[in-house]
Amino acid sequence: MKDLIKWLGALFWKVQILWFCVHGGIAIITFFETYYLKKVIDIYFSNQTIPENYNGFLKYILVIVLLLCVNFLNVLLAKHVGKKVYADLSQRLTYQFLNLKWYDVYSCNAADTVKLLNNDVNRLMPILFGFFPVLAINILAIIFYCVYLFFKSMLITVLLLIAFVILFFVSYIFDKILKKDSNAQREAHVHKESFIINMYNNFKYIFANQRLKNTLDDFNEVNEVLNETSIQIAYHSQISSFLYTTVSTITILLSFIILFFLKQKDTAITAGLVVQISTLISQALKYFYSCLHAKNQLSMASASIDRINNLYAKEHSGAVPENLPQSAEIIWEDSRESINFEYNKINIIRSANGKGKTTLLNSLCGLEHTYIPEIKLNGTLSAAAPKKLCYITNTTCLRNGTVLENITENSGKLNIDVSTILQLVGIDAETKVENFGENLSAGQKQIVHILKLLNSNADAFIMDEPDSALSNEARLWLYEIMQSLVKNNNKTFVLVSHSANIMDNFDSDNVHMLIF
Known part of the structure; x- marks a missing residue:
């Protein structure tokens, strides 16, 4: 029912309000031509020797100008609409990727993801590309014209117009009910630019060595496909708008020329009917072409999902060590220099x-392709350490919802006590995250971001200045929970810091210091 209401709201208000104004204007001009327009023209030209058919000529000029103005605006909006459609699709694709749970090879299910994506596209495409709204409005306009042409009844026509207006405002009310969801969709395109960054900086656990590099290559390919699709669909929207403008203008001009010389009555009505039919045809072509193009792009994105799935399927057969080693040595091939890290410790760089x-x-x-290290476990070259790795940066990106929903997004449940720190930064578990965190301060966003990843079941956490936006109190809390996770949960941390006194915040038994 909610989807139906959302569809109705988008049908007449959010997507096609401009079309309503255009066709309503044309209809009003046409309906009252015999009462007002002709009377005004007759009075104005009462002392002029102008043929009677010029009345129709002026009406045609008025309709043509109206159509051209509206379609000029339509062309300006086409690029924005096209990008919005694929920004929304891109965000859906992003979240579906995240649901694959890269950190856990046993829960990767690309087939279900592709199925969900196809279902989303099939459901959203007709609405977002504006075919059904145009179809409905044009059919109503055609009914208006036909009623007037065949029945010559202003009463019936006006009643239909009133019914149309009532339906329009009912759909407006439906849309207001779902205003929150609509706002979230409108904001989605803002985060299109950070598609890749969001994936590895803010959500997922990553495997050591080359696996992430291969994954990122596929993600980059998918992102390029979506970016290209955004450009293409905006271009196709503009082409279809120009097509509609051209067809409508040529049709109405030809109708005028023919009817002008044939001296037919109801010329504006007939021309309006032709314009509505031509609009219907051009918009139908636009819809089917856009859907065909979108499905092709989606299949390319799905192919990348399949490649990622195959990559992790291969890893599934690999042996996973039950116990983590005590130390790891990172060696760069070009210089043979090495850095040693210790497990179950806070390694401070x-x-x-x-x-x-x-x-x-x-x-x-594996994010830096220029420097690809080897990993030695207890002195032996290996490719399996640690099994679950989480990279925490000072870049944040949250999803709309509550703070608790963001924290438990990756794990599905709350594994750590968050009440103290949330109270410390002035929020609670039920605080709403709106516009992807824009309603929160930098420190609040940073805390929610850190809590989401610390709440996960990763074995090791790499942290690049995660406390940069935190207050002193919040920073001390972070250091305390890091030590707790090391002692009680055998977690490992690699922490980058500029502070010369950072060691003062930790027990010496829990820390391994690296200075360079």
Whole structure:
């Protein structure tokens, strides 16, 4: 029922309000031509020697100008509408990717994801591309014209117009009921630019060595497909708008020329009917062409999902060590330099700006393609350490919903006590996250982002200055919970910091310091 209401709201108000104004204007001009327009023209030209058919000529000029103005606006809106459609589709695709749970090879199910994506596209495409709204409005306009042409009854025509207006405002009320959901969809395109960053910076656990690199290649390919699709659909929308403008203008001009010389009555009515039919045809062509193009792009994105699924299917057969080793050595082939990290410890990396700390972390996670390290476990070259790795940066991106829903997004349940820190930063579990976190302060967003990842079941956490936006109180809480996770849950941390006194916040038994 909710989807039906949403469909009705989008049908007449959100997507096609401009069409209503256009056809309503044309209908009003046509309905009252015999009472007002002709009377005005007769009075104005009463002392002029102008043929009677010029009355129709002026009406045609008025209708043509109206159509051209409206379609000019339609062309301006086409690019925005096209990008919005695929931004929404891109966000859906992003969230479906995230639901694959990259950190857990046993729960990856690309087939279900592709099925859901296809269902979403099949359901959304007719509405978002505006075919059904145009279809409904044009059919109503054609009914108006036909009623007037065949019955010559202003009463019936006006009653139909009143019914149309009532339906229009009812749909407006439905749309207001769902205003919150509509706002969320309108904001979706803002986050299209950060499609890839959101994936590896904010949501998912990543495997060591080359697996992430292969995954990112596929994600980049999908993102390029979606970006290209956004451009193409905007272009196709503009082409279809120009097509409609051209067809409508040529049709009405030809109708005028023919009817002008044949001296037929009701010329504006007939021309309006022809315009409505031509509009219907051009919009139908636009709809089917857009759907065909979108399905083709979606199949390309689905192919990338399949490749990712195959990648993880291969990893599924690999042996997973039951117990983590005590240390890991990271070696770069070009220099043979190495850095040692210890498990079940807080490994703190401290150095001055520009020394390559972030590059080091990116290399550990496979995000830096220039420096690809080898990993040795207890001195033996291996590709399986650690099994579950989480990369926490100081970049945040939250989903609309409550704070609790964001924190439990990856794990499905609350595994750590968050009440103290949430109270400390001035929010609670039921605080709403709106516009992807824009209603929260930088520190509040950072805390929710960190809590979401610390609440997960990762074995190790790589943290690139995660406390940059935190207050002193929140920073101390973070250090305390890190030590608790090391002691009680055997977690491992690699933490980058600029602070020279950071060691003062930790027990020496829990810390392994690296300075370069």
